Amino acid sequence: MSVKYTPPDFDYVQVRLPEFSKTPWGLDTASVMWAGPAPKLQAFLQGLRQGTALPAYAGFHSAYGSMFLTSWSHGSDQPFPPATLQYVGLLNGALPDVIVSSEISSGSGSQTSDDSEPADQRTWSVSFISPVAKYRYITDRRPATSRYGYGTPVLGPTNRSSVIVDGNGRRRSGAAGLTFTPVGALQSFTVNPVEGTPFFECEESWIGTYQEIS
Numbered sequence: 001m002s003v004k005y006t007p008p009d010f011d012y013v014q015v016r017l018p019e020f021s022k023t024p025w026g027l028d029t030a031s032v033m034w035a036g037p038a039p040k041l042q043a044f045l046q047g048l049r050q051g052t053a054l055p056a057y058a059g060f061h062s063a064y065g066s067m068f069l070t071s072w073s074h075g076s077d078q079p080f081p082p083a084t085l086q087y088v089g090l091l092n093g094a095l096p097d098v099i100v101s102s103e104i105s106s107g108s109g110s111q112t113s114d115d116s117e118p119a120d121q122r123t124w125s126v127s128f129i130s131p132v133a134k135y136r137y138i139t140d141r142r143p144a145t146s147r148y149g150y151g152t153p154v155l156g157p158t159n160r161s162s163v164i165v166d167g168n169g170r171r172r173s174g175a176a177g178l179t180f181t182p183v184g185a186l187q188s189f190t191v192n193p194v195e196g197t198p199f200f201e202c203e204e205s206w207i208g209t210y211q212e213i214s
Contacts, residue, residue, distance in 0.1 A: 012036030026096025030087040050196040066090040070196035
């Protein structure tokens with residue numbers, strides 16, 4: 001006597017509450033597992049849409065209107081292959097605080113006086129180490145310009161060497177009107193959209209350098 005297998009007749013269902021974490025930028029993430037009959041896996045996946053809001057769950061949280069579906073994956077376990085949905089956004093509705101870090105960079109530069117006679121010209125060459133300030137933050141609209149800055153007063157470079165020579169290559173002790181003014185300069189500014197959400201990852205890098213060679 002043979003037994004005919006009849007696939008279960010129900011749709012994919014959520015089998016776990018969301019598991020929450022955070023991205024390196026401070027956004028919240030939620031991982032949600034679903035499972036159902038193998039014949040209905042493809043239909044379930046085809047019905048997913050990036051940017052769909054994470055629904056509320058009775059007795060667990062009132063609303064996840066700022067959590068958005070960004071990606072999904074599935075397993076091959078039979079007869080009920082799991083599918084994992086990944087959401088990214090804000091659990092409490094508030095943008096995360098800016099993340100500030102610092103490091104040290106090195107640089108060099110020179111400037112030459114504008115004397116008309118080459119022999120009278122003086123060239124001031126410096127090598128230095130510079131503090132670098134980095135800001136990483138999340139916005140809910142694409143920024144047109146950088147938001148932060150290097151700070152006031154400027155933490156200027158620290159000279160490692162400073163040499164002044166004349167037009168004949170001889171070292172001199174006087175700067176002859178040459179100056180190096182410390183400034184904070186924007187080194188880089190990047191804005192990357194978080195796919196499937198209205199959020200943007202922004203990063204600014206400011207360096208302490210000299211105005212004359214920045």
